[in-house]
Amino acid sequence: MKQFSIPIKYGIAIAAGLIAYFLILSLFGAHKQPIFSLFNGVIMAYGMYEAIKHYRLIEAKKFKYEKGFMAGLLTGFNATIIFTIFFGIYATEIKPDFVNELLSMWRSDYGIGIGIVLFVVAVMGFATSIILTLMYMQLFKDSWNTKAGKRHSP
Structure with missing residues (x-):
């Protein structure tokens, strides 16, 4: 159960941060400027880093790359789904x-509606989640380039 609680807890926290940031931007009318969505990546990056770090602390010696990868990916996907909704x-x-x-x-002759916009928001969130998870797992995985790591390699 604890393996699923981290992605859910951090996914909700990231989504709350994204929603709060969006609403703050909307107070100033800046939510229509795509440049401000770059900070969404910072919010996602911080939340996913903390989620994987927390998962690694809980698992300690039992931490596996695959499980950490799934924790990061599910965290990002949960946040993306909530924010897209x-x-x-x-x-x-x-x-x-x-x-x-x-x-x-x-605006042009293309029929761009809410469906396409939501699709783009979701794809951007999923892509960000995948990239950040791959990046962070390089930081958190155990190295096999040491003498101790070679003894524990599969």
Whole structure:
């Protein structure tokens, strides 16, 4: 159970951070500027780092690359799903004209609607989760390049 609680707990915390950041930007009207979404990566990066670090502390000597990878990936995926649901509710229920305002600079003959925007938000979150997990697991995995590591290699 503890293996699933870390991705859920940290996924919810990351999503809460992303939602709070989005709502703060919306207070100033800056949520329509895509450049500010770069900070979403910082929020995701910090939360996923903490999740994998916490998982490694709990597992200690039993920490395996595959399990740490899954903890990081599930954390990012949970955060992405929650934020995408929030974004969909915000863009359809809370502020229905948001998508039109967001896409006004790219408006063309293409029929870009809420479905495509939600798809892009989800893909960006999933891609960020995969990249960050791969990156962080390089930090947290045990090295086999030492004498002690060679004795424990499979």
